[in-house]
Amino acid sequence: MAFSPSDFNKKVKFGSVEEVKNPHTGSTVKKFVPKVSLWFAPKTRTLNQQYKLIGTDLDNTRVIVIRHNPNVETYTRAQIAGVDYEITSYSPDEGNHYISYDFVTLKRRS
Template identity: 30%
Template sequence: MRNYNINRLKHKAKLGTIDQDEGKNGMPINVFKAQRDIWFGEYRFSITQDPFANTPVGARNTRAVVIRHDTTVKTWQALEINGLDYQITDIEPDDEVNGLDILTLVAYFDGSDNNGGFDDDNNNGSDQM
């Protein structure tokens, strides 16, 4: 990632986990539990590089972000960006000096929506208040 300008890491997200908790009615619900803040930058693919181009419709809820190389970030964790939860599905590490990792994120769904976890234009894939 030698061509990525470090100044583009200007967005802040919360790194944490998705845990089960008990809702008001006694039913289990998924809750994001923040562990720490992390700075990230947007990462765009060209049409020929896009790994999501030939994937199902649900992949439009997929995005890639760049963070400073961090060995403590794992694929079982999640990021909360602008109130939306994203599961980390892949990490492309760069362990060189001043290395940057590419994280592949998929919008997290708790299964309570009526459209099978696929995004629609009205709620942007978020069932959270």
């Protein structure tokens, strides 16, 4: 699958949920802590693919494409435009290509 550099026009933050101390009250709360920010290209599914996913664990998910980055596998959460997502699947390109892409499946946190 070929992508143009101009396809990667949106930002995603990858990170994890950590306990962060509130400096004013001293209490700790669990909060998304971004570790890395990457450009991504949205991957559009066909209607047929969307219909097949209804009723499965992948229902209401979205797929994004990033340049190959093995560190993404260590993160559990992502954030796009202030919306939190859980990483449900990470599919790295393990080929021996100069430019390779990873597919990341995200499920919106409610």
